[in-house]
Amino acid sequence: MDLARQCDQGKVGILLNRRSQGYDAGFEQLGNIGGTVILLLAATCLPFVLKGYQLFQVSLALSYAVTLLGLNLLTGWTGQISIGHGAFVAVGAYVAAFAVAKLGSPYVVAILLAIVICFAVGLAFGIPALRFEGHHLALMTFVLAIFLPQLLKAERFVPLTGGVNGITLKKPLPPEWLPVNSDLFLYMISCSILAVGFFLAWNLGRGRIGRALLAIREHPTAAAAMGVNVAFFKIMVFGISAAFAGAGGALGALLVQYVSPDSFTLFLSISLLVGIVVGGLGSVSGALFGGFFILFVPSIAENVSKAMPWTVYGAFLIALMFLAPDGIAGLVGRLGHWIVEQVVSRNSRSRGTE
Amino acid sequence: MAPNQDREAVPMLEVCDLSMRFGGVFALRDVSFKVLQGETCGLIGPNGAGKTTLFNCISRIYKPTSGNICVQNRSISKLPTHEIASLGVGRTFQNLALFPKLSLLENVMIGAHIHLKTGFAEAALGLGRTKRQETQKRDEAFELLEIVGLSKQAGEPVWSQPFGYQKRVELARALATQPKLLLLDEPAAGLNPSELRGFQELISSVRRRFGLTILLVEHHFGLVMALCERLVALNFGRKIAEGSPEEVRADPEFVRAYLGDKV
Numbered sequence: 061m062d063l064a065r066q067c068d069q070g071k072v073g074i075l076l077n078r079r080s081q082g083y084d085a086g087f088e089q090l091g092n093i094g095g096t097v098i099l100l101l102a103a104t105c106l107p108f109v110l111k112g113y114q115l116f117q118v119s120l121a122l123s124y125a126v127t128l129l130g131l132n133l134l135t136g137w138t139g140q141i142s143i144g145h146g147a148f149v150a151v152g153a154y155v156a157a158f159a160v161a162k163l164g165s166p167y168v169v170a171i172l173l174a175i176v177i178c179f180a181v182g183l184a185f186g187i188p189a190l191r192f193e194g195h196h197l198a199l200m201t202f203v204l205a206i207f208l209p210q211l212l213k214a215e216r217f218v219p220l221t222g223g224v225n226g227i228t229l230k231k232p233l234p235p236e237w238l239p240v241n242s243d244l245f246l247y248m249i250s251c252s253i254l255a256v257g258f259f260l261a262w263n264l265g266r267g268r269i270g271r272a273l274l275a276i277r278e279h280p281t282a283a284a285a286m287g288v289n290v291a292f293f294k295i296m297v298f299g300i301s302a303a304f305a306g307a308g309g310a311l312g313a314l315l316v317q318y319v320s321p322d323s324f325t326l327f328l329s330i331s332l333l334v335g336i337v338v339g340g341l342g343s344v345s346g347a348l349f350g351g352f353f354i355l356f357v358p359s360i361a362e363n364v365s366k367a368m369p370w371t372v373y374g375a376f377l378i379a380l381m382f383l384a385p386d387g388i389a390g391l392v393g394r395l396g397h398w399i400v401e402q403v404v405s406r407n408s409r410s411r412g413t414e
Numbered sequence: 415m416a417p418n419q420d421r422e423a424v425p426m427l428e429v430c431d432l433s434m435r436f437g438g439v440f441a442l443r444d445v446s447f448k449v450l451q452g453e454t455c456g457l458i459g460p461n462g463a464g465k466t467t468l469f470n471c472i473s474r475i476y477k478p479t480s481g482n483i484c485v486q487n488r489s490i491s492k493l494p495t496h497e498i499a500s501l502g503v504g505r506t507f508q509n510l511a512l513f514p515k516l517s518l519l520e521n522v523m524i525g526a527h528i529h530l531k532t533g534f535a536e537a538a539l540g541l542g543r544t545k546r547q548e549t550q551k552r553d554e555a556f557e558l559l560e561i562v563g564l565s566k567q568a569g570e571p572v573w574s575q576p577f578g579y580q581k582r583v584e585l586a587r588a589l590a591t592q593p594k595l596l597l598l599d600e601p602a603a604g605l606n607p608s609e610l611r612g613f614q615e616l617i618s619s620v621r622r623r624f625g626l627t628i629l630l631v632e633h634h635f636g637l638v639m640a641l642c643e644r645l646v647a648l649n650f651g652r653k654i655a656e657g658s659p660e661e662v663r664a665d666p667e668f669v670r671a672y673l674g675d676k677v
Contacts, residue, residue, distance in 0.1 A: 264538050268530040269538075272527055274516055283513075285495065287498075287527050
């Protein structure tokens with residue numbers, strides 16, 4: 061069973077982005093470990109390099125990444141397109157803001173509450189969504205994205221939502237035993253939540269559950285014939301992806317210290333979809349790249365051309381689709397693979413000449 | 415003759431007065447037959463006779479219009495599709511229903527889905543039995559790929575493999591569900607003569623090895639004659655003949671269905 065183990069370590073670990081074949085067994089595992097180490101180093105170094113506002117922006121990108129982890133399980137793994145995920149983000153943000161501002165609950169409790177409630181909302185939405193596939197499902201999620209901001213403004217719910225004014229929070233302060241300023245503190249919270257999210261999404265994406273989700277995407281009838289309870293898995297993955305969005309939204313609310321209906325427009329939902337496609341569908345690390353893309357590319361585009369930022373954005377998007385058809389994660393993976401290959405071949409060549 | 419009596423007592427599969435209607439057309443009409451334990455039974459008939467429809471009724475992809483289907487005396491007519499595999503019914507598909515972007519090994523492992531118990535929470539936290547079960551099932555899936563002769567390609571995506579290989583992956587995936595009753599829908603279609611011989615040997619060897627009862631839809635007469643102990647012939651949704659291959663071949667109605675009136 062030696063070969064089977066090799067497959068375990070190498071090829072099976074990463075389900076997608078396996079475009080180039082004949083991967084050596086160790087390569088991808090090496091890549092995963094290497095990637096994790098680089099990420100941890102970068103996360104540790106960033107606060108020394110960046111100033112307050114920049115650090116805040118990075119934290120915000122991380123909060124998007126949390127949402128994208130969940131959306132990726134839904135769309136990348138299970139093949140269910142949602143163009144209304146911003147609505148779940150909004151629910152998470154509002155629940156957290158309400159809990160902190162109106163109930164005075166601790167931040168941790170507020171985030172957990174947002175996750176639980178979004179999970180429930182996601183499950184509830186997943187049940188009717190079962191009746192729809194493909195385009196129709198997309199339309200149904202679209203409805204979610206357009207009606208929620210209005211609901212949040214509605215007169216009737218003003219005591220809960222604050223209406224058009226939204227809800228303002230106090231800036232979270234670090235505990236006294238922690239010698240950091242509040243920007244750094246928020247950055248640390250963002251990193252921690254994203255790390256936990258990564259761990260959970262990574263585990264869910266592999267093994268029995270991840271395979272069942274992929275099977276549903278690839279061929280639902282065959283998946284059912286193999287004993288996969290397609291309806292149950294679809295509902296669960298809706299709930300789980302909504303829970304991730306809830307965590308992302310709650311984190312965003314703490315970072316911005318303000319929630320308002322206009323922060324959760326249809327454009328946010330579309331941006332999230334752009335984020336996972338650009339980051340890498342079906343790749344856990346794609347969420348991180350997607351989060352940074354959502355936050356930074358529009359402002360970079362504005363720096364390039366004040367008059368036509370969205371033209372620049374569009375051009376950038378199209379270029380990326382050509383250069384990285386399997387997302388930035390796929391591109392980085394191939395780049396990493398190439399570098400390792402170069403190093404290995406150079407080593408073996410130099411050993412050959414000795 | 416106790417074992418024989420057992421075979422008589424509990425048929426592996428019992429189809430009773432099964433009808434399936436699509437709009438105004440009966441794809442199956444009052445079809446009844448039994449498949450005994452350990453038997454290899456062939457389901458034959460011209461195109462459009464209702465063979466695949468019958469398969470889809472047995473695996474509950476279709477809901478029959480009327481009639482009943484029992485697997486080991488248990489009625490499956492009210493069960494959802496995904497519970498059929500747990501009853502020990504595995505199948506392959508006529509036009510392949512694999513998961514193209516997944517590797518051969520992953521495809522076979524999805525066959526083992528019902529034998530893995532990891533739930534969402536356990537999987538997310540990577541707890542306890544998850545990893546051990548996973549390793550065990552992966553080894554088993556790998557062994558199945560060895561049996562069908564494809565272990566070298568275990569890590570390749572299925573779409574990159576030739577048609578004949580994909581057919582074998584489907585067989586391995588069906589075996590991974592650990593079926594008692596295996597439904598094979600035209601396993602030989604699209605195979606060249608040398609692949610065909612290999613596939614025939616493969617089917618008889620896995621049948622012995624796993625003690626399978628097989629229901630086989632096949633147009634290729636050589637394969638049917640070589641593998642099956644009994645045949646059920648359908649035409650226009652009705653059963654027209656049943657019995658040993660020799661009996662069915664001699665049946666006048668069967669001859670008429672296959673060769674036309676003037677023989």
